[in-house]
Amino acid sequence: MIHQSKSHESAIGHVTGKAVYTDEQRPPVGMLSLYPVMAPHAHARITTINLSGAEKVDGYVTVVTASDIPGINNTGVILADEILLPTEEISYWGQAVLWVVAETDIAAQRAAEIIQVEYEPLPAILSIADAIAADRFHGQPTQISRGAVETALAQSDHRLTGALEIQGQDHFYLETHTSWVIPDGEGHFQVYSSTQHPTETQAIVARVLGIAKNQVVVTCLRMGGGFGGKETQANPFAAVAAIAAYKTGQPVRVKLKREQDMILTGKRHAFLGQYEVGFTAEGQITALAVKLYADGGWSLDLSPPVLLRAMVHVDNAYYIPHLTVQGWIANTHKVSNTAFRGFGGPQGMVVIEEVIDRVARTLQLPPEEVRERNFYRGSGERNTTHYGQEIGDNRLDRVWQELLDRSNFSQRRSEIAQFNHTSVDKKRGLAITPVKFGISFNKVQYNQAGAFVLIYTDGSIQLNHGGTEMGQGLHTKMLQVAAKSLGVSLQRFRMMPTSTDKVPNTSATAASSGSDLNGQAVKDACETLKARLKPIAARLLDLPEDATLEFAEDWIYYTEDNARDNTRKITFEAVVQKAYDDRVSLSATGYYRTPTIFWNPETGKGNPFYYFAYGAAVSEVEVDGLTGMFKLRQVDIVHDVGESLNPLIDRGQIEGGFVQGMGWLTMEELVWDDRGSLRTHAPSTYKIPTIREVPENFNVHLLQRAAQEGVIYGSKAVGEPPLMLAISVREAIREAIAAFGHSPTRVALASPATPEKILTAIEQITAEVEIVS
Numbered sequence: 001m002i003h004q005s006k007s008h009e010s011a012i013g014h015v016t017g018k019a020v021y022t023d024e025q026r027p028p029v030g031m032l033s034l035y036p037v038m039a040p041h042a043h044a045r046i047t048t049i050n051l052s053g054a055e056k057v058d059g060y061v062t063v064v065t066a067s068d069i070p071g072i073n074n075t076g077v078i079l080a081d082e083i084l085l086p087t088e089e090i091s092y093w094g095q096a097v098l099w100v101v102a103e104t105d106i107a108a109q110r111a112a113e114i115i116q117v118e119y120e121p122l123p124a125i126l127s128i129a130d131a132i133a134a135d136r137f138h139g140q141p142t143q144i145s146r147g148a149v150e151t152a153l154a155q156s157d158h159r160l161t162g163a164l165e166i167q168g169q170d171h172f173y174l175e176t177h178t179s180w181v182i183p184d185g186e187g188h189f190q191v192y193s194s195t196q197h198p199t200e201t202q203a204i205v206a207r208v209l210g211i212a213k214n215q216v217v218v219t220c221l222r223m224g225g226g227f228g229g230k231e232t233q234a235n236p237f238a239a240v241a242a243i244a245a246y247k248t249g250q251p252v253r254v255k256l257k258r259e260q261d262m263i264l265t266g267k268r269h270a271f272l273g274q275y276e277v278g279f280t281a282e283g284q285i286t287a288l289a290v291k292l293y294a295d296g297g298w299s300l301d302l303s304p305p306v307l308l309r310a311m312v313h314v315d316n317a318y319y320i321p322h323l324t325v326q327g328w329i330a331n332t333h334k335v336s337n338t339a340f341r342g343f344g345g346p347q348g349m350v351v352i353e354e355v356i357d358r359v360a361r362t363l364q365l366p367p368e369e370v371r372e373r374n375f376y377r378g379s380g381e382r383n384t385t386h387y388g389q390e391i392g393d394n395r396l397d398r399v400w401q402e403l404l405d406r407s408n409f410s411q412r413r414s415e416i417a418q419f420n421h422t423s424v425d426k427k428r429g430l431a432i433t434p435v436k437f438g439i440s441f442n443k444v445q446y447n448q449a450g451a452f453v454l455i456y457t458d459g460s461i462q463l464n465h466g467g468t469e470m471g472q473g474l475h476t477k478m479l480q481v482a483a484k485s486l487g488v489s490l491q492r493f494r495m496m497p498t499s500t501d502k503v504p505n506t507s508a509t510a511a512s513s514g515s516d517l518n519g520q521a522v523k524d525a526c527e528t529l530k531a532r533l534k535p536i537a538a539r540l541l542d543l544p545e546d547a548t549l550e551f552a553e554d555w556i557y558y559t560e561d562n563a564r565d566n567t568r569k570i571t572f573e574a575v576v577q578k579a580y581d582d583r584v585s586l587s588a589t590g591y592y593r594t595p596t597i598f599w600n601p602e603t604g605k606g607n608p609f610y611y612f613a614y615g616a617a618v619s620e621v622e623v624d625g626l627t628g629m630f631k632l633r634q635v636d637i638v639h640d641v642g643e644s645l646n647p648l649i650d651r652g653q654i655e656g657g658f659v660q661g662m663g664w665l666t667m668e669e670l671v672w673d674d675r676g677s678l679r680t681h682a683p684s685t686y687k688i689p690t691i692r693e694v695p696e697n698f699n700v701h702l703l704q705r706a707a708q709e710g711v712i713y714g715s716k717a718v719g720e721p722p723l724m725l726a727i728s729v730r731e732a733i734r735e736a737i738a739a740f741g742h743s744p745t746r747v748a749l750a751s752p753a754t755p756e757k758i759l760t761a762i763e764q765i766t767a768e769v770e771i772v773s
Helices: 011-016 105-114 128-134 149-154 198-209 234-248 258-264 303-312 345-363 367-373 396-406 409-422 474-486 514-540 572-581 647-666 721-738 755-772
Strands: 032-038 044-050 060-064 096-102 116-121 142-146 158-166 178-183 189-193 216-220 252-255 271-279 285-297 322-331 426-439 448-455 461-465 493-495 549-552 555-558 569-571 587-593 598-600 605-607 611-624 630-639 697-702
Touching (some): 032 105, 032 234, 032 258, 044 096, 149 285, 189 198, 189 234, 234 252, 303 345, 345 367, 345 721, 396 630, 569 572
Parallel strands (some): 630 697
Antiparallel strands (some): 032 096, 142 322, 271 285
């Protein structure tokens, strides 16, 4: 069942519309709806709230304010710095001051529009630059260092300084945030939530209600996308619905409109990277000092681990003997920024790729040569990161060379140069970039998982695990793992919704670790069940209890017989029925924790990752010098997924991750005005990639003979690493822009590289040409 391309277990449900999401269940009797009253200021003091008139709306029930919270008015997950419902002060534009509870969505909206709130506006910090000027940060700066950076910089043949602003990104999942909370009348609450972290949602709901966690059950049926945006951000909406259910004694739902979702929820962190680099005449980087500033927004959320992952990925694939990276979290009056696919890693990697390009153009060397020249390789110090982890299975060179060959890189570079020589208004660019991405949670405690498998006497099986399905195919892979482990067909299984009353104390489905962690836990449960069934099968086959048996193809075989066709065997159902008759348990829990990982935050050293995933991408673009528009002509990718559990699912993740990364770097532009108001809060103003942006020539190759030791059936994580492959699109655009000039020593390119920003870069290049001429 494993290492085979199997369709997504809910594929038919997805395309027919039969797949049930949280807000598509049959509503219970008396279900009420919530609607927010949102603040029109980024920073203000609440002076008065006037509810008069709202109660006259047909269907109006009540409102939920801070005074209705029976427990703690805080949903912070690292620090208690995230007030759920404000009592005095507004911290970002659009913040929900209160929520209206009504019998219908329309009634709740009408009542919310009537409620009047008055404010006293206060000064607002709206950018990283503002926060730096005001010395306004969350917590203290952090640092990771290796070598003697200042000395090495002073002794370098060449030195450069620079800065790069990297903007954020909206998650834009298909399903917006939604939660149902159903009280049972005895003090318990069933929560249905579109959440990547049911256990944390359970903890936050219990916190605001002032009750024990065991009184709250959180179930996630499936999500219509998450991308990190439902790791912590689902918690406040479930909590508000729970307070309303507590107050009214009735079921309550919250389902955000797209505009509300984009205004109320955190984004990928915007970053400011400042750097100084020293290098040789051959392009070898000898020293690098980097300052990273992340826009945390109004509260901490997950900003510390996001910043840390950026800091430990600022090297990407490159060995830098002397490196210092410092990090700050800007405290601004914006939404609290949060996890997003890559979790800070992409921002750190964009910075080093910017540095590599600066070095290459300064020396008039091909960027791909400078990249390859600086790769980690060999063993010992030359293959050890700046935080002290040696790269155990370095596949960078292998991936790189295979992609250069498969993409016909050298010939295409020559053809593009010829095209650019004859084309005036359009130029093409070709770029290859690598990815080295660490796999494991930054927080060591999260590197654990559980599972619960139940076999029934007819041979059918229920499978429970702690991971959540957000469309990425996790459930499909877990079914394959369980089928392989038990030696039975996929048709025997029913995949159960993720629920805290089946598998407790789960980790978030994040950090690309869903298959790694939950797969091992599922396998562990299945191995326990096999150990119980083997002696029973042996007795039924009149064999010693320690006989060697194989579970395969819905049978249990005596493997020491010569030919399977003639071997002694018995059906899985027969053994299961006999186990029940003999009073042998047919359910088992499984558990796994990732070994060998550790991190010392005081020294900035450790082995935070169990292994690394590798990849590389070649992108070819054509840029129109009159409009700034670009067309992605071809993409070639070689990616290391180990020995894939499901090549079809993994290819989908690689393609999707690449396209999402391309969107972040080229077109998804978040715009706030000088009042802190988000102006790009709808599909009409926020552009995401469509099928038109995906090239017809999109070639994805999975690295072969790449089984990884110590992971589930030799596979590797695939969720996040492919997003960074899209850096090749940004660098290809830069190559095309450079072709409008005469070998420029720098091509300044904003992120995202929208048509306007591309035109600006072209104008700078051509202006330099005019000055020289």
